[in-house]
Amino acid sequence: MNGPATFSPLYRQIKSLITDRLQAGEWKPGEAIPSETDLAQRFGVSQGTVRKAIDELAGENLLVRRQGKGTFVASHREARAQFRFLRLRPDEGEAVQPESTVLECRRLRAPIEIARRLEMRPGDSAVLVQRRLSFSGEATVLDSIWLPGAPFKGLTAERLDAYHGPLYGLFEAEFGVRMIRCEERLRAVAADAQAVELLGVAPAEPLLLVDRTSYTYGDRPVEVRRGLYVTRRMHYHNELS
Amino acid sequence: MNGPATFSPLYRQIKSLITDRLQAGEWKPGEAIPSETDLAQRFGVSQGTVRKAIDELAGENLLVRRQGKGTFVASHREARAQFRFLRLRPDEGEAVQPESTVLECRRLRAPIEIARRLEMRPGDSAVLVQRRLSFSGEATVLDSIWLPGAPFKGLTAERLDAYHGPLYGLFEAEFGVRMIRCEERLRAVAADAQAVELLGVAPAEPLLLVDRTSYTYGDRPVEVRRGLYVTRRMHYHNELS
DNA sequence: TAGTGGTCTAGACCACATA
DNA sequence: ATGTGGTCTAGACCACTAG
Numbered sequence: 001m002n003g004p005a006t007f008s009p010l011y012r013q014i015k016s017l018i019t020d021r022l023q024a025g026e027w028k029p030g031e032a033i034p035s036e037t038d039l040a041q042r043f044g045v046s047q048g049t050v051r052k053a054i055d056e057l058a059g060e061n062l063l064v065r066r067q068g069k070g071t072f073v074a075s076h077r078e079a080r081a082q083f084r085f086l087r088l089r090p091d092e093g094e095a096v097q098p099e100s101t102v103l104e105c106r107r108l109r110a111p112i113e114i115a116r117r118l119e120m121r122p123g124d125s126a127v128l129v130q131r132r133l134s135f136s137g138e139a140t141v142l143d144s145i146w147l148p149g150a151p152f153k154g155l156t157a158e159r160l161d162a163y164h165g166p167l168y169g170l171f172e173a174e175f176g177v178r179m180i181r182c183e184e185r186l187r188a189v190a191a192d193a194q195a196v197e198l199l200g201v202a203p204a205e206p207l208l209l210v211d212r213t214s215y216t217y218g219d220r221p222v223e224v225r226r227g228l229y230v231t232r233r234m235h236y237h238n239e240l241s
Numbered sequence: 242m243n244g245p246a247t248f249s250p251l252y253r254q255i256k257s258l259i260t261d262r263l264q265a266g267e268w269k270p271g272e273a274i275p276s277e278t279d280l281a282q283r284f285g286v287s288q289g290t291v292r293k294a295i296d297e298l299a300g301e302n303l304l305v306r307r308q309g310k311g312t313f314v315a316s317h318r319e320a321r322a323q324f325r326f327l328r329l330r331p332d333e334g335e336a337v338q339p340e341s342t343v344l345e346c347r348r349l350r351a352p353i354e355i356a357r358r359l360e361m362r363p364g365d366s367a368v369l370v371q372r373r374l375s376f377s378g379e380a381t382v383l384d385s386i387w388l389p390g391a392p393f394k395g396l397t398a399e400r401l402d403a404y405h406g407p408l409y410g411l412f413e414a415e416f417g418v419r420m421i422r423c424e425e426r427l428r429a430v431a432a433d434a435q436a437v438e439l440l441g442v443a444p445a446e447p448l449l450l451v452d453r454t455s456y457t458y459g460d461r462p463v464e465v466r467r468g469l470y471v472t473r474r475m476h477y478h479n480e481l482s
Numbered sequence: 483t484a485g486t487g488g489t490c491t492a493g494a495c496c497a498c499a500t501a
Numbered sequence: 502a503t504g505t506g507g508t509c510t511a512g513a514c515c516a517c518t519a520g
Contacts (some may be wrong), residue, residue, distance in 0.1 A: 009507080009508060009509090010487080010508075010509070011508075011509085035485075035486060035487080036486080036487070037485095037486090045509080045510090046307075046509065046510045047510090047511090048469075048508095048510065048511085048513070049509060049510080051487085051488090051507090051510085052508085054487095060482065061482060065487065066486085066517090067486075067487050067488065067516065067517050067518080068485080068486055068488095068516070068517030068518035068519080069485095069486065069487080069517080069518060069519085070485090070486060070487075070518095071486090071487075072505070084481065085480075085481050111511090123499065143489090180482070181480065181481060182480070182481040182482075183478070183479075183480055183481075184478070184479045184480075184481065185332075185476040185477070185478060185479075186427060186449065186472070186476060186477040187449060187472030187476045187477070188429035188430070188448050188449040188470075188472050189429070189447050190445035190447050198388075199460075202416065204313075204445070206429035206430050206431050206447035206448070207429050207447070208427065208428060208429040208449070211476075229429075231427070231428030231429050233290035233426060234430045235426040235452075236426070236427040237424070237425070237426060237427075237430070238326075238424075238425045238426075238427065238479060239422065239423070239425075240325065240326050240422060240423040240425065241301065241302060241421070241422035241423075241425055250488080251489075251490070252490085253490075273505095275505075276505060276506080277506070278504095278505090282496060286491090287490065287491045287492070288491090288492090289489095289490070289491065289492085290489085290490060290491080292506085292507090293489085293490090294487080295506095305500090306498090306506065306507090307505085307506080308497065308498050308499080308505075308506050308507065309497070309498035309499035309500080309504080309505050309506065310498080310499060310500085310504095310505065310506080311504090311506075312505090312506075327518085455514060465492090478513095
C-alpha cells in the first residue's frame with residue numbers, strides 16, 4: 001500500500017483502488033459497496049483513510065452515502081440525478097419530466113470531427129441517435145447524439161422507445177457505460193430548416209445550441225451531443241460558485 | 242459551544258462562527274485568517290473540528306488554503322478567480338482578459354421587477370451600469386447591471402473607468418460587497434436595436450442572453466445582471482458533474 | 483439489537499514555506 | 502528552526518436504519 005511508484009497520499013491510492021473496482025463493474029449502479037470498516041481491513045488502512053477516499057468519490061457524484069444504510073454506487077436512474085445533466089427549466093413553475101420521441105437511430109461511419117472528439121479513428125463504427133424532447137406536450141429540444149459503435153452494440157430505435165427515463169440510465173444499465181461528467185459549449189444560433197420542421201419554430205428563430213462532450217471513467221469521451229433548445233418559455237439554468 | 246439552541250454538528254457551528262466574522266469584515270479578502278490551532282483554542286474545540294469547518298468553507302470558495310502559509314480569505318482580485326464568474330471562452334485558443342467600456346452609470350429608482358429580485362422596495366435607490374466588453378478588440382458582451390443604491394453609494398462612471406480588473410474585485414475592495422455565488426438563466430434571443438448599435442451585429446442576429454442574480458453572505462441578492470453575448474467566435478463554457 | 487455512516491478527539495508525523 | 506496546512510491513526514460516541 002506504500003508503493004513508491006505513485007507518489008500520492010494513501011487516501012488517494014485507496015480512492016484509486018475503489019475507482020478501479022467501480023470501473024470494472026464489481027459493484028453495479030444502485031448497489032451498496034462494502035462498509036468503511038470492511039474496506040479498511042481489506043486495504044490494511046484505518047477507517048478514517050477509507051472515509052476520506054469515499055468523501056472525495058461522493059463529492060464527485062460517483063458514490064452516494066446514506067447514513068445508517070451504507071454507501072451506494074450512484075445511478076442515473078434515481079430522482080436526485082434526473083436533472084443533473086438536463087439544465088432546461090420552465091420560466092415559471094416546477095421542473096417537469098420531458099417525453100422523448102426517437103426520430104432516428106442509425107449506425108454509420110464516424111465523420112472526422114466526431115471521431116476526433118470521441119478519440120476514435122475516422123470511419124470507425126458509430127451510432128447516431130436523433131430525438132425530440134417535449135415538455136408538457138411542447139416540442140422543445142432537438143438532440144443529435146453520437147456514440148461509439150463498439151460499446152453500444154445492440155442499441156436500436158426499438159430499444160430506445162421501450163425505455164422510459166433518462167438516456168444515461170439506459171446506457172449504464174444496458175451497456176455498462178456510466179457518464180461521469182460533461183463539458184458543454186453554449187451559443188445562440190438561428191433555426192435551420194430541420195429545426196423549423198421538427199420543432200415547429202419560425203425560420204431563423206434564435207435557438208440555444210448546446211454542444212456537449214460526455215466522459216466516463218478515466219475521462220474517456222463516450223458521447224457527443226448537439227442539442228437545439230427552444231428558450232421561449234424555458235431557460236438553461238446554471239449556478240456559479 | 243454545545244448550545245442546544247441550534248441542533249447541528251459542532252463543526253457547522255464553528256463554520257457559522259467563522260462565516261459571521263467573514264461577513265463582519267473582521268478578516269478582509271486576501272488576508273490570512275488565524276491558524277487552525279489558534280482557532281481551535283479560541284473556540285474550545287479540537288483542531289480537527291476547525292479543520293472540517295474550514296474544509297467546507299474552502300469548498301464553497303470562501304476561503305483558500307495554502308499549505309505551509311495559512312488559510313486566506315478568497316478574493317476576486319486573484320488570477321485563479323478571474324474566470325469563475327465569466328464563462329465566455331474563445332472557440333480556439335486560450336482565454337483572454339476582456340477590455341471594459343463603461344457606457345453609462347446612473348442612479349435611479351428601482352423598477353418593480355428589479356426591486357423584487359434585489360429584495361428592495363420598488364422606488365428605492367438603485368444604480369444602473371451599462372458596459373461593453375471586448376475581447377481582443379472585438380465587441381462581444383453588452384451588460385446591464387443593477388445594484389442596490391445604499392451599499393454602492395459613491396459608485397460612478399469615473400470610478401469604474403479608473404479600475405482595471407473584474408468588477409467583483411472593485412465591489413469587494415471599495416464597497417465591502419463580496420459576491421459568493423450566482424444563478425444564471427440562459428436563452429437565445431434576437432438582437433434588438435441597442436445591441437445592433439453597440440455590438441455591431443446584424444439586426445435580429447441570435448445572441449445569448451444571460452440573466453444573472455448574484456448573492457452575497459446570507460444568500461442576500463445584491464446584483465441583477467442582464468448580458469447579451471455575441472457567440473460567433475466565443476461560447477459559454479459549462480461543466481456538468 | 484446490530485450494523486452503518488457521522489462526529490469529535492488527541493496525538494504523531496509529513497510536506498511546504500519562510501526566516 | 503519554526504509555523505503552517507496535510508495525512509494517518511485509534512478509539513469513543515452519536516444518529517440513523519432495519520430486522
